[in-house]
Amino acid sequence: MKGVFVTSGRVRIDIQALRAIAVAAVVLFHFRVPGFRGGYVGVDMFFVISGFLMTSIIAGKLAAGAFRYSDFLRSRAARIYPPMLALLLTVIVLGYFFLSPADYNAVAKRALFAVASVANIRFYTESLDYFAPAQQANWLLHLWSLSVEVQFYVLYPLLLIAACRLKRLALLLLLLGAASLAASVAVTPHHQSAAFFLLPARIWEFVLGGLVWIYGRHLPPRWGKPAAVAGLALIFLSIMTFREAIAFPGWIALLPAAGTALVIAARQQFRLFDSPLTQWLGAISYSLYLWHWPVWIAAQHYGLPPAPLTAGLLILVSAGLGAASYHLIERRPLGFRLPARRIPGFAVNGGAFALVACSAFTVTANQGFPGRVPEMIRDVVPHFVADRERLTGSRVCFLKLDEGPSAFTDRCFERRHGGAGPTVFVWGDSYAAHIGLGIDAAPGFDDINLIGTTSPGCFPVLDAPAKFNRHCTENNARTLAEIDRVKPDTIILGGRWLYAATDGFDIAPALARTADFLLAKGIKVVVIGPNPEWLPTLSARLLQESFARGGVIPDRMTDASQKDGWALDRRIAEALTGRAVKYVSLYKLLCSAEGCRTTVPREGERELTVYDYGHLTIPAAAFIAAASFGEADLR
Numbered sequence: 001m002k003g004v005f006v007t008s009g010r011v012r013i014d015i016q017a018l019r020a021i022a023v024a025a026v027v028l029f030h031f032r033v034p035g036f037r038g039g040y041v042g043v044d045m046f047f048v049i050s051g052f053l054m055t056s057i058i059a060g061k062l063a064a065g066a067f068r069y070s071d072f073l074r075s076r077a078a079r080i081y082p083p084m085l086a087l088l089l090t091v092i093v094l095g096y097f098f099l100s101p102a103d104y105n106a107v108a109k110r111a112l113f114a115v116a117s118v119a120n121i122r123f124y125t126e127s128l129d130y131f132a133p134a135q136q137a138n139w140l141l142h143l144w145s146l147s148v149e150v151q152f153y154v155l156y157p158l159l160l161i162a163a164c165r166l167k168r169l170a171l172l173l174l175l176l177g178a179a180s181l182a183a184s185v186a187v188t189p190h191h192q193s194a195a196f197f198l199l200p201a202r203i204w205e206f207v208l209g210g211l212v213w214i215y216g217r218h219l220p221p222r223w224g225k226p227a228a229v230a231g232l233a234l235i236f237l238s239i240m241t242f243r244e245a246i247a248f249p250g251w252i253a254l255l256p257a258a259g260t261a262l263v264i265a266a267r268q269q270f271r272l273f274d275s276p277l278t279q280w281l282g283a284i285s286y287s288l289y290l291w292h293w294p295v296w297i298a299a300q301h302y303g304l305p306p307a308p309l310t311a312g313l314l315i316l317v318s319a320g321l322g323a324a325s326y327h328l329i330e331r332r333p334l335g336f337r338l339p340a341r342r343i344p345g346f347a348v349n350g351g352a353f354a355l356v357a358c359s360a361f362t363v364t365a366n367q368g369f370p371g372r373v374p375e376m377i378r379d380v381v382p383h384f385v386a387d388r389e390r391l392t393g394s395r396v397c398f399l400k401l402d403e404g405p406s407a408f409t410d411r412c413f414e415r416r417h418g419g420a421g422p423t424v425f426v427w428g429d430s431y432a433a434h435i436g437l438g439i440d441a442a443p444g445f446d447d448i449n450l451i452g453t454t455s456p457g458c459f460p461v462l463d464a465p466a467k468f469n470r471h472c473t474e475n476n477a478r479t480l481a482e483i484d485r486v487k488p489d490t491i492i493l494g495g496r497w498l499y500a501a502t503d504g505f506d507i508a509p510a511l512a513r514t515a516d517f518l519l520a521k522g523i524k525v526v527v528i529g530p531n532p533e534w535l536p537t538l539s540a541r542l543l544q545e546s547f548a549r550g551g552v553i554p555d556r557m558t559d560a561s562q563k564d565g566w567a568l569d570r571r572i573a574e575a576l577t578g579r580a581v582k583y584v585s586l587y588k589l590l591c592s593a594e595g596c597r598t599t600v601p602r603e604g605e606r607e608l609t610v611y612d613y614g615h616l617t618i619p620a621a622a623f624i625a626a627a628s629f630g631e632a633d634l635r
Contacts, residue, residue, distance in 0.1 A: 014228075015049060016282030017273035018263055022046050023285035025239045027292045027318060031311040038242025040130075041256035043145045044205055044249070045235065048260040050149055051209025058157050059213070062164045069157055076153045078349065079286075080146060082329045085352040087290050088114060091139055092359045097547070098301070100377055100539045101368030103137065108363035110140040115357050117150035119143045120197040127193055127401065131244035136300050137536035137613075142293040144197055151199045152206050170214050173207050180204035181254075188250035190470070195249055202249070205257050209264070216265030224266045231262030245467045245504075287330055288322030295321065300535045302544065304560065374546055374553060376599075376608060377539045396426045396436030399455040404471040405478035408453050413482050415449040425488035426452030427460040427479055428528075430615060432494030435528055438621020445625070451486070453479045459500060460493045461510040462517060468499065483523070491518055494528040496614065497568055498561075508568070508575035515581050526582040526629075529572055530565045532596040533614040542598060542608075553606075556595035562587075584628045 022042035029039025061067035088111045095104045113122040123144050128135065135141050159176070163169040184201035187194055195201040219227060238256040246252060272278060281288070295318045304310050363369070370378045397412035415423055426436040433454040439445050455475050457468030466472045483491065493511065500507040515525045534541050534557075542553050569587045576583050590597045590609065599606035600623040607619040616624070 011279075013269055013273050013279065014263060014267060015053070017270075017278050018045060018049055018260060018282070019285040020278045020281035021235065022049075022260075023288050024281060026289060027315060028311075029239075030293060030296050031314055033308075033311050035240055037244065038239045040244075040248075041235075041238045041242060041253070044253050044256045045260045046145070047148070047202060047205035048209040048212075048257050049264070050152070051206030052213050052261075052264050053209070054153065054156060054206070055160070055210035055213040058160045059164065059169065062160065067157075067161075069161075072157055073153065076150070079330070080150065081349055081353065083287050083290055083325045084114065084143070084146060085349070085356050086325065086329055087294065088140075088356045089352070089359065091294060092356065092363065095139075095363075096369065096372070098544065099368070100373060100537075100543045101370040103139075103368070103537070103540060105364055105368035107139050108360040108368070110138070110143075111356065111360040112364070114140055114143040114147065115353065115360070117147045120145075120147040120151075120199070124193050124197040128197075129193065130196055136297065137540065139294055139297050142289065148197075148199050148202055152203065155199075156206065170211070173210050173214070177204040177207035177211065180207065181251075184249050184253070185251045188247050192247060205253070208257055208261050212261045212265050216261075216267075219265050224268055227262045228266035228268040228270070231259040231266065234259030234262070284319070284322045284326040287325035288318060291321040291325060292318035297536065301540055373543055374551055376553060376606065377543055377546070396433055396450060396452040396454060398430065398433040399453075399471075399475070401456050401469060402471075403455065405474045408475070408478055408482075412453055413451055413486050415451070415486075421447040421449055422490065423449040423451065423486065423488040424490045424492060425483060425486065426450065426454065426492045426494065427483075428454050428492075428494035429458050429460075429496055430454065430456045431496045431531055432460065432492065432528070434616040434618070434621050435492060435494045435624070437618050438616065438623075438625045439629075441618050441622040442625040445629075451488070452492075453482070454494075457499070459495045459497075459505075459507065459510070461507070461514040463510070465500070465505050483518075484521075487521075488523060490524040490526060492526045492528065497530045497572065498533065498565060501564075501568075508571045511572060512575040512579070515576060515579055519580060524582070525580075526584065527572065527576060528624075529569045529583065529585045529587065531586055531610070531614045531616065532559070532565055532590055533561045534559045534610065535561050535613060537612045538598060538608060538610050539612075554595075554598060556592070557598055558595040562591070562596060566591075584624070586624065589624060589627060 022045035024042075025036060025039035025045075026042035027039075028036035029042070058067060058072065091107060092111060095107050099107060110119060110122065113119045119140065123130075123141070128138070128141075130141070130144075159172065160169065163172040166172070180200060180202070181204040184195050184204065187201055188196075234255050238259065242248070242252070292314075295314055299310065299314055397408055399407050415421075424439070426432050426439075428435075432452075436450060436452060436454070439448070439450055453475065455469060455471065458464060458472035458475055459468075460476070460479075462476075464472050464476055469475070493514065495507075497507045497511075500510075511527055515527065518525050541557060541559065545557065546553055566587055569585055573583055573585060587596075597609050597620075599608055600617075600620045601607075602619040608617055609620040610616055
């Protein structure tokens with residue numbers, strides 16, 4: 001990922017081609033080009049390549065007695081930091097004009113972690129899911145891999161120095177790689193964020209590259225072409241067949257990593273490898289990787305639909321920015337020549353480092369400069385935090401992502417009013433939890449015993465997929481047992497139904513089967529349809545509109561994601577037709593030909609309908625409850 005690597009005055013054409021394949025796979029995956037859903041393995045390819053190259057540099061110089069740790073770190077920093085600092089400074093400057101205070105503050109904080117090369121650790125502590133749709137608002141998500149590489153560069157030379165002194169280089173690498181791979185396999189099913197983001201579960205990929213440098217030279221020439229073909233087959237098999245839903249990295253990451261190792265060991269020069277386009281992509285791969293993700297996020301920020309034409313345009317923009325970064329910045333690691341004199345690289349890099357760090361710190365110290373934006377948008381995060389606290393105290397219990405059924409306490413199932421009045425049971429995910437808060441806040445429902453179980457990413461249907469929440473099966477089993485015990489009058493099913501499609505789960509017939517199951521128990525069933533969503537967030541979209549309209553916030557807007565929402569709304573309604581089920585279409589309630597509501601009325605003022613991309617504000621949830629549920633629906 002670090003540009004051109006030269007050995008004995010020559011570029012390794014096969015390695016440059018691997019870089020091209022890796023960066024193309026990542027870009028096409030992120031830009032949602034069909035056939036590349038496993039393109040995220042390009043990062044694993046980069047790790048193996050880095051391990052091979054760094055082992056060859058360090059071990060070679062150690063053998064010649066010419067290795068200096070400080071020189072190695074300086075050369076790596078000269079490769080990595082200048083293009084990255086340019087990207088960070090660009091995002092921070094433009095963010096002042098285009099990002100909400102919360103998003104701007106988040107970008108600045110993540111920029112500080114990226115500068116310190118600990119972005120991966122920060123994302124792990126935030127329990128981020130790399131594949132979650134919410135990451136469409138994370139401008140610097142891709143920098144996690146650079147932090148992993150820098151941490152590898154800091155630690156790996158020390159290991160090789162010790163190994164060479166002990167004359168046990170291969171043995172120590174084998175032991176380290178085996179331990180790291182075992183950790184990745186063990187941790188991935190239970191703590192995927194740790195396995196994905198942290199170096200200990202990734203270092204085996206770097207070590208694999210190092211082992212190729214040690215043993216690859218012994219590959220018989222007659223096996224070179226078959227090994228390269230097998231390696232490419234493994235790489236393309238991974239790119240075309242892997243999905244976001246699989247547990248990754250774990251053992252499955254062996255396929256693209258081993259494929260990359262085989263191609264490097266084979267040292268073959270195919271015609272495709274030597275093509276000008278392939279070699280050019282390999283040369284700009286690092287800068288292209290840096291710029292493509294912010295370009296994609298910007299497109300989502302402005303609501304560009306993820307269509308083939310859009311992807312093609314964004315690829316061209318990313319390639320142009322990557323090429324400019326490569327020629328203007330990446331190829332000048334030693335400094336810049338001005339008319340009067342030359343400014344050395346350490347001064348340029350040090351100044352850029354200080355500028356980015358100071359700018360990011362200034363943004364965070366001022367909480368994203370909230371005075372730039374209308375008050376309605378400025379206050380969305382504090383309101384969201386306050387309402388999260390209300391979720392914690394609600395009788396409709398809401399679990400954390402890593403909590404199982406034992407976290408559902410007796411409070412979740414206790415009737416108020418001494419058992420008098422109808423009992424309404426809310427079952428679903430975080431979207432359902434907000435509906436529960438809305439019923440609590442709406443007038444006319446004071447006599448209702450509102451209880452229920454909700455947990456993030458867990459759909460309230462029979463045989464719900466556990467990909468989004470590993471405790472979903474057990475949580476739903478506990479819920480059904482409590483439903484049999486409590487015998488509620490009405491059950492409300494709510495969820496982020498659009499999210500189910502990302503795992504290929506057909507939610508419409510699943511809701512119909514679940515409704516039949518509950519109706520057979522003599523329970524009324526209410527199904528809340530899909531929420532109108534906004535990419536990346538409603539506040540981000542409104543901020544852009546307010547800039548364009550002189551501070552005016554529109555009452556209605558459209559979003560590219562709502563086309564799929566309308567279609568799913570109709571499919572669910574059709575699946576439930578003929579059943580004694582109350583279906584609440586939020587699209588029909590909140591949307592019209594002019595677009596979907598951005599606000600709802602509240603005490604003479606206006607409140608946003610959602611906090612982020614789709615979670616309802618309490619005023620919006622109360623508005624929906626008051627407009628949707630009649631006397632007979634919940635009683």
